[in-house]
Amino acid sequence: QLKPKRTTEQLASLTSKQENVSVQTSKQWKRMSSGKYIALNQWWEWNPDISDINTSLNQMRRFNGHHKDKEPLTVAQHSYLCMKIAETMFPNNKDVMLGCLVHDWPEAYYGDIATPFKKMMGEDLKKVTEPIDNAVYGAFLEEDFDMELLELEVKICDLLALDIERRNMWKSTYGVDKWPEVPSSPFSAQDKTDLFDEAQKGPVDMVKLYKEYS
Numbered sequence: 001q002l003k004p005k006r007t008t009e010q011l012a013s014l015t016s017k018q019e020n021v022s023v024q025t026s027k028q029w030k031r032m033s034s035g036k037y038i039a040l041n042q043w044w045e046w047n048p049d050i051s052d053i054n055t056s057l058n059q060m061r062r063f064n065g066h067h068k069d070k071e072p073l074t075v076a077q078h079s080y081l082c083m084k085i086a087e088t089m090f091p092n093n094k095d096v097m098l099g100c101l102v103h104d105w106p107e108a109y110y111g112d113i114a115t116p117f118k119k120m121m122g123e124d125l126k127k128v129t130e131p132i133d134n135a136v137y138g139a140f141l142e143e144d145f146d147m148e149l150l151e152l153e154v155k156i157c158d159l160l161a162l163d164i165e166r167r168n169m170w171k172s173t174y175g176v177d178k179w180p181e182v183p184s185s186p187f188s189a190q191d192k193t194d195l196f197d198e199a200q201k202g203p204v205d206m207v208k209l210y211k212e213y214s
Contacts, residue, residue, distance in 0.1 A: 048136045106137075113129075
C-alpha cells in the first residue's frame with residue numbers, strides 16, 4: 001500500500017479550515033473493498049486508500065450507466081482518457097497528467113454524481129463532497145501541487161473527454177442544443193473514436209500510473 005502524502009493530523013488540519021460544513025455526530029459508516037470501514041462524515045479520522053480507489057473506480061460506470069451505441073467507460077477509464085487527451089493538449093506536463101489521473105478519485109467514496117444533479121443541488125451538495133475531495137487530494141497530491149490545474153487544464157481535458165464519450169455512446173446528435181459547450185481541440189471524428197476505444201480496452205492500473213506520475 002502506498003503511503004499517503006499527508007498524515008491524518010495534516011488532513012484534519014486541512015479540512016477543519018473549511019467553513020459552513022455540517023458534521024453529524026453519529027458516524028456514517030461505509031465499507032471499502034479492502035474490508036475496512038470509514039466514517040464518511042468524519043473524514044479526518046481516515047487516510048484514503050489507493051487500492052480501494054482503484055477497485056471502486058474500475059467498477060463504477062460513467063453517465064449513471066445510460067448509453068445506446070457503446071457502453072459507458074468506467075470512471076477509471078475516463079481518467080485514463082483524460083490523460084491521453086492531456087498528452088496532446090498539454091504535452092510533457094507531468095502535473096496535468098497527475099491531475100487528470102486523480103481528479104475523480106473522491107468519487108470512490110461518494111459515487112459518480114451526474115453534472116446536472118450537481119448543479120441542481122448547488123452549495124448543499126458541495127458542503128458534503130468538498131471535505132472528502134480535500135481529504136483525498138490532500139492525501140495524494142504534494143503540498144506544492146498547483147490546485148488551479150484541476151480547475152483549468154484538467155477541466156479542459158475533462159470536458160473534452162465528456163464530449164468524446166457522449167459522441168461514442170450516442171451516434172445520434174439529437175438534443176445537441178442541450179450539450180454543454182466544450183473547448184476546441186485538434187481531434188478529428190476518427191481520433192475521438194480511437195481515443196474512446198483505447199480507453200475502453202480494459203481495467204486501468206491506477207496504482208501503477210500514480211507511481212509513474214507522482
